[in-house]
Amino acid sequence: MDATGLRVALFSGNYNYVRDGANQALNRFVGYLIRQGAQVRVYSPTTDTPAFEPTGDLVSTPSFPVPGRKEYRVPYRMSLRVRRDLAAFRPNxxxxxxxxxxxxRALSWARAHRLPTVASVHTRFETYPRYYGLAFLEPLIESMLRRFYRRCDAIVAPSESMAQLLREQRMSYDVGIWTRGIDRDIFNPGRRDLAWRRAAGIADDVPTIGFIGRLVMEKGLDVFSDTIDQLTTRQVPHKVLVVGEGPARDWFQHRLPGAIFTGFQQGHDLGRAVASMDMLFNPSVTETFGNVTLEAMACGLPTVAARATGSESLLTDRLTGRLIRPGAIGAFTDALQDYCDDPALRAQAGAAAQARAEHNGWDQVNQALVDTYLRVIRHREQGIVARSSPVP
Structure with a gap:
């Protein structure tokens, strides 16, 4: 079998109603599958105001809003309509x-119909409770995730560091890589626009520290703010440029009164904003890959990031940026100060980062997941049963 024989039923908690890196990667992958001749059916919650048009055929599933985070929805059951649609589609x-x-429920349905399953890991759900004062729930959530992933034939992670963490957590025996690509037409140093910077209130010679992403607490906004406070206390000249929207925007603006907030950006506007920064600061520990880090690298920027999954696979400490112990405010401040004070150092790191980003092309990245699909199907046909975990 090749890709033309694939009939894929894709289940997503958020395929297009709120834009994020994970669902943009999924939509791009579905487009790749369709171009290869595969058949795809997507099952996900929908809203009347989606963030963007979905790629492929999208079937709406019953859902309810997340308490306190109404922009997100929880798909809570597989309705009779969805089951009938699945039966008519006949996925393999x-x-x-x-x-x-x-x-x-989709996993149980697949197992009942003896269909192979592949799960993709997009975020570290087990870390979320710590940002809401519920860190004691992390072991329970990790146990629930382990039960889910062990029932799949294979799982894929977006970085080797995340894949290794999943192995250590005993999530699955079969852990592969489905990394992320970069659109070099959008993200490249040539997108830098000094006139745009000036219009935003940033002088040419002021080092600009960027934040890119959804403005939610689990992105490390508290660590970012505390670090900028220390940088200001040290009287290091700098400007903060925040690109993104989210429910924590008011909180973040209150903590960073001198920062420039552009709101949500996409396409060439996003590429211009990223390339017009001088460095990226990404203190989050929840990402499994870190799309924004790769985008900044492609634009020739050094990144100061938490030493966590995703970032560890992209950055080489003291070559393409800095990897700092999570939450180490003083060390984050030292690293940012070094880049603010030394234009030659950040130019050197930015050039190395750009060279590293050249390795991530979307077609090669997506073909790797297609290859995983075909391997899992082949193993099922040969009667090879997946083991659930490397550790009993």
């Missing part, structure tokens, strides 16, 4: 991109 593989209630 099920892809699960979120361990939510619908994902669990």
């Amino acid at each position: 593989l099920v892809h699960l991109s979120s361990p939510d209630p619908l994902g669990h």
Whole structure:
């Protein structure tokens, strides 16, 4: 079998109603599958105001809003309509991109119909409770995730560091890599625009520290703010440029009164904003890959990031940026100060980062996941049963 024989049922908790790096990667992958001649059916919650048009055929699933975070929805069951649609579609593989209630039910449905399943890991759900004062729940959530992923034939992670963490957590025996690509037409140093910077209130000679992403607490906004406070206390000249939207925007603006907030950006506007920064600061520990880090690298920027999954696979400490112990405010401040004070140092690191980013092309990245699909199907046909974990 090749890609033309694939009939993939993809289950997502958020395929297009709120834009994020994970669902943009999924939409791009579905487009790649369709171009290769595969058949794809996507099952996900929908809203009347989606963030963007979906790629492929999208079937709406029953859902309810997340308490306190109403922009997100929880798909809670597999309705009779969805089951009938699945039966008519006749998939030969099920892809699960979120361990939510619908994902669990879809996994049970696939196992009942003896279909192979592949799960993609997009975020570290087990770390989320710590940002809401509920860190004691992390072991429970990790146990729930382990039960979900062990029932799949294979799982894929976006970085080797995340894949290794999943192995250490005993999530699965079969852990592969489905990394992320970069659109070099959008993200490159040539997008830098000094006139745009000046219009935003940034002088040419002021080092600009960027933040890119959803403005939610789990992105490390508290660590970012505390670090900028220390940099200001040290009287290091700098400007902060924040690109993104989210429910924590008011909180973040209050903490960073001197920062420039551009709001949500996409396409060439996003490429211009990123390339017009001088460095990226990404203190988050929840990402499994870190799309924004790769985008900044492609634009020739050094990144100061938490030493965490995703960033560890992209950055080489003291070559393409700095990797700092999570939450180490003083060390983050030292690293940012070094780049603010030394234009030659950040230019050197930025050039190395750009060279590293050249390795990530979307077609090669997506073909790797297609190869995983075909391997899992082949193993099922040969009667090879997947082991659930490297550790009993």
